Amino acid sequence: MILRLLTFCFLFAFHTFTHAETTLIAVAANFTKPMTEIAAEFEKSTGHTAQLSFGSSGKFVSQIENGAPFEIFLSADDKNPIKLQQDDFAIAESRFTYALGKLVLWSNAANYVDEKGAILAKGGFQHIALADPKLAPYGAAAIEVLKNMNVFDTLQPLFVEGENIAQTYQFVSTGNAELGFVALSQVSENGKITSGSAWRVPDNLYSPIRQDAILLKSGEHNPAALALMQFLKSPKATDIIRNYGYELP
Amino acid sequence: MGLSAEDVGALWLTVKVASLTTFILLLIGTPLAWWLSQTQSRWKTICNTLVALPLVLPPSVLGFYLLLLMGTHGFVGQLTTKLGLGTLPFTFAGLVIASVLYSLPFVVQPLQTAFYAIEKEVLEAAATLGARPLRIFFSIVMPLSRSGFVSATILGFAHTVGEFGVVLMVGGNIPDKTRVVSVQIYNHVEALEYQQAHELAGVLLVFSFLVLLIVYSSLKSNSFGQR
Numbered sequence: 001m002i003l004r005l006l007t008f009c010f011l012f013a014f015h016t017f018t019h020a021e022t023t024l025i026a027v028a029a030n031f032t033k034p035m036t037e038i039a040a041e042f043e044k045s046t047g048h049t050a051q052l053s054f055g056s057s058g059k060f061v062s063q064i065e066n067g068a069p070f071e072i073f074l075s076a077d078d079k080n081p082i083k084l085q086q087d088d089f090a091i092a093e094s095r096f097t098y099a100l101g102k103l104v105l106w107s108n109a110a111n112y113v114d115e116k117g118a119i120l121a122k123g124g125f126q127h128i129a130l131a132d133p134k135l136a137p138y139g140a141a142a143i144e145v146l147k148n149m150n151v152f153d154t155l156q157p158l159f160v161e162g163e164n165i166a167q168t169y170q171f172v173s174t175g176n177a178e179l180g181f182v183a184l185s186q187v188s189e190n191g192k193i194t195s196g197s198a199w200r201v202p203d204n205l206y207s208p209i210r211q212d213a214i215l216l217k218s219g220e221h222n223p224a225a226l227a228l229m230q231f232l233k234s235p236k237a238t239d240i241i242r243n244y245g246y247e248l249p
Numbered sequence: 250m251g252l253s254a255e256d257v258g259a260l261w262l263t264v265k266v267a268s269l270t271t272f273i274l275l276l277i278g279t280p281l282a283w284w285l286s287q288t289q290s291r292w293k294t295i296c297n298t299l300v301a302l303p304l305v306l307p308p309s310v311l312g313f314y315l316l317l318l319m320g321t322h323g324f325v326g327q328l329t330t331k332l333g334l335g336t337l338p339f340t341f342a343g344l345v346i347a348s349v350l351y352s353l354p355f356v357v358q359p360l361q362t363a364f365y366a367i368e369k370e371v372l373e374a375a376a377t378l379g380a381r382p383l384r385i386f387f388s389i390v391m392p393l394s395r396s397g398f399v400s401a402t403i404l405g406f407a408h409t410v411g412e413f414g415v416v417l418m419v420g421g422n423i424p425d426k427t428r429v430v431s432v433q434i435y436n437h438v439e440a441l442e443y444q445q446a447h448e449l450a451g452v453l454l455v456f457s458f459l460v461l462l463i464v465y466s467s468l469k470s471n472s473f474g475q476r
Contacts, residue, residue: 032440051424053422059418063421066321069423070421
């Protein structure tokens with residue numbers, strides 16, 4: 001009994017000494033799954049808590065500039081974090097690329113997309129889905145690929161554009177679009193395509209999709225926020241990021 | 250059922266937001282609808298138009314302007330900061346205020362219609378017999394427009410449960426604070442967790458069906474629809 005009480009006291013003291021804090025993080029929707037897993041690992045290793053909010057990067061920027069209580073921003077691109085640091089809402093030196101997005105041409109039907117993407121020139125489909133190039137970096141990358149392959153003009157009339165990469169995935173996974181450009185992270189598990197058929201677009205056909213993290217001014221003095229920025233670079237986190245189909249710079 | 254703790258939290262938060270919103274809307278919507286139904290003022294048309302505006306504006310547009318208005322640089326935001334309340338977006342209170350604005354026409358319009366339907370002679374007779382305005386309202390207007398109050402309550406509650414664009418913008422999708430069911434379903438869909446999204450949508454559907462069913466069956470015996 002006394003032993004138990006002592007253990008309790010010790011744990012309690014330990015708990016107060018380490019000051020477990022909570023940090024609120026704005027996470028780009030496409031990074032929902034890996035970040036949920038990383039947050040769980042982070043809590044296990046540090047005792048701090050990471051609360052996650054998911055949404056579109058552009059929306060987060062207007063929310064942060066209007067007083068949202070987020071302390072870290074994990075964007076789907078590098079433009080939005082740069083805008084925040086220019087507008088003095090974030091700490092410039094803290095910005096780094098936490099993941100590189102990989103583009104795939106994917107269909108939910110087996111043996112539909114060939115391993116070289118020759119189907120783009122061959123045609124024979126009614127719709128090709130991609131994310132809105134103005135809003136989503138994966139969409140802009142898809143346009144680059146089509147232009148580099150000289151099929152942009154012929155395929156443009158067949159475009160269906162998703163508001164973001166998750167909606168684009170829905171168009172293709174439900175078969176409403178025969179094929180489309182989606183994120184490798186959406187259709188792979190541990191490096192393998194989970195269903196349908198896909199062409200992994202070679203890196204030389206599009207500029208890298210940099211997903212940048214940045215510490216916001218509101219999190220500058222929160223040890224939990226600082227710890228999470230470090231944790232994102234740790235092998236535990238990078239393993240999870242790679243498992244979900246992203247690469248690292 | 251595989252509802253997670255977060256799903257349950259979102260459901261509970263939704264019930265809280267929707268109940269409080271409906272309550273506030275009935276408090277301010279009733280005098281507003283009564284005034285609109287009785288007045289001959291030249292401001293009447295302008296007010297009617299303003300009340301109906303949330304029906305037209307896309308929710309994300311409304312949410313964006315509320316964010317600007319209530320945020321650190323906005324007029325309302327600076328006012329609430331001066332009053333020591335801080336800013337409203339990303340808080341429970343902010344969510345309720347946004348929902349009140351967004352669901353306003355759904356409460357005011359049914360009440361207004363019900364008030365219009367009350368014959369002037371009845372009210373005049375009561376006044377001639379010496380009843381004061383408040384007494385007339387509580388003993389004659391309210392019982393006569395019962396169905397209007399019921400529709401207003403149902404529509405106000407249901408519309409708040411179903412809102413998404415406004416709460417996502419003003420609320421910021423923060424767990425347990427502003428993450429309501431519609432936003433949680435969106436999270437599941439974004440994470441491609443379709444199974445969880447189906448389950449939560451199913452719970453929402455059954456819950457809404459039951460609430461509406463209970464309200465309508467309780468009305469059946471009370472001549473709902475005749476007025």
